[in-house]
Amino acid sequence: MLVLQNVEKRYGDFTALQAIDLEFKQGIYGLLSPNGAGKTTLIKMLVTLIQPTNGQILYNGKPIEVLGESYRELIGYLPQQFGYYKHYTPAKYLTYLAALKGMNKKEVKQRIDDVLEKVALTEVKHKKMRKFSGGMIQRVGIAQALLNDPKILILDEPTAGLDPKERARFRHLLSDLARNRTVIISTHIVSDIESIANEIIMIKNQELLYKSPVTDICQTLEGKVFETSLSFDHLPSFRETYLTLQEKQEHGKMLVRFVANKPIDPSWNAVHPQLEDVFLAEYENESTIGR
Ligand SMILES: Nc1ncnc2c1ncn2[C@@H]1O[C@H](COP(=O)(O)OP(=O)(O)OP(=O)(O)O)[C@@H](O)[C@H]1O
Ligand SMILES: [Mg+2]
Structure with a gap:
């Protein structure tokens, strides 16, 4: 089990994260926050690329920096910006990475076939990646993260740039991969993880806001979300009073979904x-968090 205890990360004077307590068991954890909230910072600490300024990260009770290589061997990581070589084929790229990781040469070929099969790229394994779609490239990224059959798979915004069909395929793949692993995936797109994550982690103002199953998080707004139909003229003043979540035109009026502390008007659903x-x-109030 992976545990964060009172973790803080400062960059100079700027505190990116503080007072973070988390526990990861098996299953899918969705790290969901807007841009700049600290997702990549958290992930980089988990993969030991950077160290917490304070607090500690433990794997099965031992600090991960003490475990060192034996911890890193358990991790598969897809960085937010992942470098690949477009003139390489997936097979060649993965062989190259396996060599860098010092993997046993005899096992490598079979392992590459296995991971490419998992991400459904077997048919194009000898095709240059130059012509691959965004979804295919991301699957190559996942394949490289799976090379060492990691117990903990960490993917930083793996769905960036994918179309809805590719996103759906991606969700199925992640569910499959999570059967006997911990999968931690960051995103700012709710639908990427809403249906597959066992728990959602949300960060706000540098601190942990929620770490709960989707239903528990939704419960926090129970009885406070309504829909109603308004004329266009009433919309501006309505917006000043209530936080609108969705607005769409319907039969010459506006159907508005919004938050209110209690039901006031009988026409509200x-x-x-x-x-x-x-x-x-x-x-x-935050299109982007941060400085
Ligand atoms: N090396 C750094 N030096 C200084 N500040 C940094 C550094 N890395 C990140 N930050 C700041 O820390 C905050 C969190 O950044 P981080 O990249 O972790 O957010 P994020 O949630 O991954 O954002 P995004 O969704 O854009 O990827 C931001 O305000 C960012 O500007
Ligand atoms: Mg990021």
Whole structure:
């Protein structure tokens, strides 16, 4: 089990994260926050690329920096910006990375075939990556993270640049991979993880806001999300009073989904909160966090 205890990360005078307590067991953890909230900072600490300024990260009770290489061998990591060589084929690229990782040559070929099979790239394994779609490249990225059959798979915004179909395929793949692993995936797109994550981790103002299953997080807005139909003229003043979550035109009026502390108008329909509602409500004033 991977545990963070009171972890803080400062860059000079700037505190990026503080008072972070987390526990990761098996399953999918979705790290969901807007840009600049500290997702990559958290992930880089988990993969030992940077060290916490304070606090500690333990794997099975031992500090990960003490475990060193024996901890890193358990990790598969897809960085937010992942470098690949477009003139390489997936097979050649993975062979090269396996050599860098010092993997046993005899086992490498079979292992590469296995991981390419897992990410459904077997048919193109000898094709140059130059012409691959964004989804295919991301799957190559996952394949490289899987090379050492990691117990902990950490993916930093793996769905960036994917189309909806590729996103759906990606979710299926992650569910498969999470069967006997810890999978930690960061994103700022709610639908990427809403249906697959066992727990959602949200960071706000440099601190942990939630670490709970989707239903528990949605519960925080229960009884406070409504929908109603408004004329266009009333919309501006309505927006000043209530936080609107969605606005769409319908039959010449506006159908508005919004947050209110209690039902006031009989024409309002109470609806069940979704994760997207909580996300929008929590981060309402921040298009980007940070400095
Ligand atoms: N090396 C660094 N030096 C100084 N500040 C940094 C450094 N790395 C990150 N930061 C700052 O720390 C904060 C968190 O950045 P981080 O990259 O962890 O966020 P993120 O959630 O991954 O964002 P994004 O969604 O854009 O990838 C930001 O305000 C960022 O500017
Ligand atoms: Mg990031």
